[in-house]
Amino acid sequence: MKPLDPRLVRRSSTVRTHLVWSVLLGVLTALLVIGVSWCVAEVVARRFDGDEVLLFPIAIAAAFGLRAAIAWAHGVVSERAAIRVKAELRAEVVDDLLDPRRVGPRPESGRLVALLGPGMDAFDGYVGRFLPQLGLAAIVPAAVVASIAWVDLLSAVIIVVTLPLIGLFMWLVGVLTRDRVTRRWAAMERLARHFTDVLDGLVVLKVFGRRQEQGIREVGDRHRVETMRALRLAFLSSLVLELISTISVALVAVSVGLRVVDGGLGLRDAMFVLLLAPEAYLPVRRVGMMFHDSTEGATATAELLDLLDHDRHHGTVAPPTAPAPIAVRGARLTHPGRTAVSLAVDDLHVAPGEFVAVVGPSGGGKSTLLDVLLGFERLDDGEVTVGGTSLADLDVAAWRESVAWVPQTPHLVGGTLADNVALGQPGADRAEIAAATRDAGLDLDLDRVVREGTTDLSAGERRRLAVARALLRVRRRGAWLVLLDEPTAGLDAHHEAQVLEALRASGGTVLVVTHRPESVAAADRVVEVAS
CATH class of the missing domain: 1.20.1560.10 (ABC transporter type 1, transmembrane domain)
Structure with a gap:
C-alpha cells in the first residue's frame, strides 16, 4: 500500500x-x-x-x-x-x-x-x-x-x-x-x-x-x-x-x-x-x-x-431513430472474479418489429444479454451491431433513449403512482399515463401514494407498473427497442395476456427474457441462450 x-x-x-x-x-x-x-x-x-x-x-x-x-x-x-x-x-x-x-x-x-x-x-x-x-x-x-x-x-x-x-x-x-x-x-x-x-x-x-x-x-x-x-x-x-x-x-x-x-x-x-x-x-x-x-x-x-477506474463508452455515432436490425455475433463475456463464461451467443439476429423470447436455464446469461444491449456491460469478444453499426461506436446515452427497459426487479420512487409511471417522462400528461397503465393491466388510482423501498405494491403490480413505464416511453420518446426481464412472472393468466397483447401492439422490437410458456407462445421466435 x-x-x-x-x-x-x-x-x-x-x-x-x-x-x-x-x-x-x-x-x-x-x-x-x-x-x-x-x-x-x-x-x-x-x-x-x-x-x-x-x-x-x-x-x-x-x-x-x-x-x-x-x-x-x-x-x-x-x-x-x-x-x-x-x-x-x-x-x-x-x-x-x-x-x-x-x-x-x-x-x-x-x-x-x-x-x-x-x-x-x-x-x-x-x-x-x-x-x-x-x-x-x-x-x-x-x-x-x-x-x-x-x-x-x-x-x-x-x-x-x-x-x-x-x-x-x-x-x-x-x-x-x-x-x-x-x-x-x-x-x-x-x-x-x-x-x-x-x-x-x-x-x-x-x-x-x-x-x-x-x-x-x-x-x-x-x-x-x-x-x-x-x-x-x-x-x-x-x-x-x-x-x-x-x-x-x-x-x-x-x-x-x-x-x-x-x-x-x-x-x-x-x-x-x-x-x-x-x-x-x-x-x-x-x-x-x-x-x-x-x-x-x-x-x-x-x-x-x-x-x-473502469471502462467508459466513447462512441459518438447517433443511433437509429426507427426500428433497425440487431445482430449479436460471437459474443463472449466473463464477469470479474468468475472462471465460467457468463454469456455465450454465437449468432443472434433480431429483425425490426420482431417479438423474440429469450429462454434458457437460470444463470445461462439471459439477463447479461440485456445488460450488453443496454450498454451496462462490454463484451470480452464478439460484437453487437445495430443497423449495421457497432454498439460500441454508438452514443450510449442517445442509444438508451431508443430503449425501454423492464428490469427483473422494478424499483419505486417516492411519490404517486402517476409519478412512478412517468419516471423519466416529465412532460407526460395524465391521459397518456392513464392509457399506459390501462394497457398494462394496472387498474389502480393514479394519485395513490407509494414509497421507495416499501411493499405498497405487490410484485405483480410492480411489474405491470414497469411495463406501463416502458409503454409510455415507446409512445412519447419514440423508443423502438423494448427489453424485458421476466415481465409476467407472478401474474395471473388474465393480466399476463393483457401485458403480452400490449407489448405486441407497441410496434417496437421486443426482446423478452422469460420462463413462462404463455410468453414463449406469444413470441414470433424463440432463442435459447446457455453459457
Whole structure:
C-alpha cells in the first residue's frame, strides 16, 4: 500500500493544492526550528561568557509564537482539505454511478455504505494529518541535517546513518500491518453488507421468525477482534520507533558531549546540534505514529479509486431513430472474479418489429444479454451491431433513449403512482399515463401514494407498473427497442395476456427474457441462450 496514491493526486486538485501548502508551511517550520535552536544556543553560550542577551529572548518568544501560528494554519488547511476531498470524492462516486457512459456492474450496496461512510470518515486522519506530516518528514530532516553539517559534520553523519533505520522499521511495520488492515477492512465491509442484507429482508425474516441478533453479534465481534489486533500492533510499532529515535539522539549527544569536554567542539555549536538533533527524527517518528491512523483512509482511497477506474463508452455515432436490425455475433463475456463464461451467443439476429423470447436455464446469461444491449456491460469478444453499426461506436446515452427497459426487479420512487409511471417522462400528461397503465393491466388510482423501498405494491403490480413505464416511453420518446426481464412472472393468466397483447401492439422490437410458456407462445421466435 502506497503512502500517497498517485491516482488521488491526478484526480483531485484539492490534494495537489494541499500538498503545495504543506511544502510551503513545512519550509517555514524548518526555518523556524533552525532559527530557534540557533537563538537558544547563542543565549546559552553568551550567558556562560557573561554577555548581555536582551534581544534574543524576544526573538525566541516571537519565533515560538510564529511556529505555533504556522502549526495552527497547517492544521486548519489540512482539515479543510480533508473535508473538501471527501465532498469531491463522494460527489464523483455518485456522478460515476449515474454516468450513462459507465461500463461494468455497480458495486454492492454494503460495499458502498462502508466506503462512503466509515471509509470516507478515515480521510480526516489520512488527508488531514498523515499527508501533511509526510511533507514535513521530507523537508524538516533535510534542512536540519544540512544545518548541523554546517557546524559539525560528524553529528550530521551520525544522523544520516541512523535516520534511515526509522524508515526501515516503518517499512517492516507496514508489511506487518498490511494484512491486519486488509482483514479489518474486510471485516468492516462484511459487517456493513450483513447489516444491509438484514435490513432489506427484515419483513421476511420477521414473518418466518428468524432472529438475526446472533449473526450481527458474531460479525461485529469479528470486526472488534480485527480492530484490537491492529491497534495492538500500532502501539507496539510506535514503541519501536520511539526507542530507535531515542537511541539515535543519544548517540549524537554522547559524541557531542565527549568533544565538548575535550575542547574539540565549542559550546555554541554543541548546543545548536543538541537542540536540532531531536528535530531531525521527530517528523519521521510522527509519520510512523500516524501511519496506523492513515491506513484505513489509504485503504478506502484505493478502494474508491478502483471503483472509479473502469471502462467508459466513447462512441459518438447517433443511433437509429426507427426500428433497425440487431445482430449479436460471437459474443463472449466473463464477469470479474468468475472462471465460467457468463454469456455465450454465437449468432443472434433480431429483425425490426420482431417479438423474440429469450429462454434458457437460470444463470445461462439471459439477463447479461440485456445488460450488453443496454450498454451496462462490454463484451470480452464478439460484437453487437445495430443497423449495421457497432454498439460500441454508438452514443450510449442517445442509444438508451431508443430503449425501454423492464428490469427483473422494478424499483419505486417516492411519490404517486402517476409519478412512478412517468419516471423519466416529465412532460407526460395524465391521459397518456392513464392509457399506459390501462394497457398494462394496472387498474389502480393514479394519485395513490407509494414509497421507495416499501411493499405498497405487490410484485405483480410492480411489474405491470414497469411495463406501463416502458409503454409510455415507446409512445412519447419514440423508443423502438423494448427489453424485458421476466415481465409476467407472478401474474395471473388474465393480466399476463393483457401485458403480452400490449407489448405486441407497441410496434417496437421486443426482446423478452422469460420462463413462462404463455410468453414463449406469444413470441414470433424463440432463442435459447446457455453459457
